[in-house]
Amino acid sequence: MTKILVTGGAGYIGSHAVVELAQAGFEPIIVDNFVNSETTVLAGLREILGREVPCYRIDCGNAEALHEVFRKEGDIKGVIHFAAYKAVGESVQKPLAYFHNNVGSLITLLQVMKDEGVENLVFSSSCTVYGIPDQLPVTEATPTKPASSPYGRTKQMCEDVVHDSSQAADNTTHTILLRYFNPIGAHESAKIGELPLGVPNNLVPFITQTAAGLRDKLTIFGNDYDTPDGTNVRDYIHVVDLAKAHVVAVQRLLDRKASEVVETFNVGTGHGNTVLEVVKAFEEASGQKLNYSIGPRRPGDVPAIYADATKAAEVLGFKTETSLRDALASAWKWQQSLVR
Ligand code: NAD
Numbered sequence: 001m002t003k004i005l006v007t008g009g010a011g012y013i014g015s016h017a018v019v020e021l022a023q024a025g026f027e028p029i030i031v032d033n034f035v036n037s038e039t040t041v042l043a044g045l046r047e048i049l050g051r052e053v054p055c056y057r058i059d060c061g062n063a064e065a066l067h068e069v070f071r072k073e074g075d076i077k078g079v080i081h082f083a084a085y086k087a088v089g090e091s092v093q094k095p096l097a098y099f100h101n102n103v104g105s106l107i108t109l110l111q112v113m114k115d116e117g118v119e120n121l122v123f124s125s126s127c128t129v130y131g132i133p134d135q136l137p138v139t140e141a142t143p144t145k146p147a148s149s150p151y152g153r154t155k156q157m158c159e160d161v162v163h164d165s166s167q168a169a170d171n172t173t174h175t176i177l178l179r180y181f182n183p184i185g186a187h188e189s190a191k192i193g194e195l196p197l198g199v200p201n202n203l204v205p206f207i208t209q210t211a212a213g214l215r216d217k218l219t220i221f222g223n224d225y226d227t228p229d230g231t232n233v234r235d236y237i238h239v240v241d242l243a244k245a246h247v248v249a250v251q252r253l254l255d256r257k258a259s260e261v262v263e264t265f266n267v268g269t270g271h272g273n274t275v276l277e278v279v280k281a282f283e284e285a286s287g288q289k290l291n292y293s294i295g296p297r298r299p300g301d302v303p304a305i306y307a308d309a310t311k312a313a314e315v316l317g318f319k320t321e322t323s324l325r326d327a328l329a330s331a332w333k334w335q336q337s338l339v340r
């Protein structure tokens with residue numbers, strides 16, 4: 001079995017990618033420092049897969065520890081680098097920590113991969129690199145705009161690091177940058193899912209926690225945007241669909257099918273939904289009435305963004321399979337499994 005190192009593999013998206021990799025016949029190996037995840041995730045993975053997934057509790061900024069993992073495992077063929085801090089608001093308060101962890105760990109990883117002769121990398125980028133786009137939907141060629149947070153800037157900087165290092169005469173790394181839109185939902189088993197610490201910043205965990213009675217009500221951040229119902233538009237992608245994009249990307253790198261040394265793909269559904277549409281779809285999926293009210297705009301919010309998913313479809317053969325309603329149903333099932 002082909003070994004793939006999954007940094008941040010205990011996290012929300014990483015854990016789902018571990019499942020899809022294993023079920024596609026790869027041997028995922030997790031590296032995570034559990035700064036934003038729980039070791040209980042490993043039990044969830046064991047229950048889904050019926051076997052243990054190897055996991056190294058180390059920091060990706062620790063080059064020596066990474067070297068040891070590559071040497072011990074021997075024949076790792078590629079890396080998916082999920083490990084990063086991801087809280088937009090926190091990044092405004094702790095910008096240095098975000099640059100250090102997100103950009104620093106990528107640089108360390110690239111150097112270690114080169115030293116160890118590991119050539120294939122899939123990197124977790126984000127639609128946040130587009131800032132407030134001039135045109136919708138956004139294609140991979142849509143110019144990036146100033147990011148609205150240090151977090152967003154780390155993703156832009158990481159993309160620059162990958163591009164610049166790929167131009168070096170002695171470069172050996174082939175990279176696929178995946179720009180995720182808004183991942184939501186959980187594995188159908190409800191054994192793994194999103195574990196937000198404290199009050200969730202993201203819409204869907206806030207909705208499910210409100211429906212579960214853990215929060216009084218959802219505040220919708222503004223209904224006076226230039227969108228169909230005045231609320232923000234986003235491209236919500238089921239996390240299992242997103243996880244599958246990584247399997248396709250890894251396979252493309254291993255098969256040396258990439259047309260360039262760095263390729264970039266949007267990973268979204270290609271459809272935008274307003275916040276009110278998400279609320280309605282959640283109510284339908286869960287049978288719960290959601291308590292919500294309209295509040296002021298949230299600073300830094302992009303009014304509308306959704307993916308042009310054509311390149312991923314044509315080049316990767318990747319298409320999402322799960323409807324918004326089913327994705328929300330899976331998020332609700334996961335929430336209920338947590339409350340019990
Ligand atoms: P997450 O916080 O659930 O997972 C990240 C994992 O990385 C966690 O388990 C954390 O403990 C680990 N980690 C962080 N820094 C580390 C380090 N230095 N060394 C080792 N482990 C470390 O986040 P997620 O939602 O699964 O996001 C995964 C990736 O996708 C991140 O790079 C994130 O920026 C990116 N992304 C996320 C979203 C989203 O909305 N969730 C959208 C676009 C891009």
Ligand code: WQD
Pocket residue numbers: 086088125126127128152181182183201202203204206218219220221222232233234275298301
């Ligand atoms: C979605 C919509 C809110 C909470 C963030 C990051 C982005 C990317 C994905 C990593 C927005 C509205 C939310 C609430 C609300 N992450 N909302 N009430 O902001 O699109 O993107 O996650 O790369 O970089 O910025 O996601 O889930 O926070 O918000 O009305 O309590 O829901 O205004 O329109 P966002 P989100």
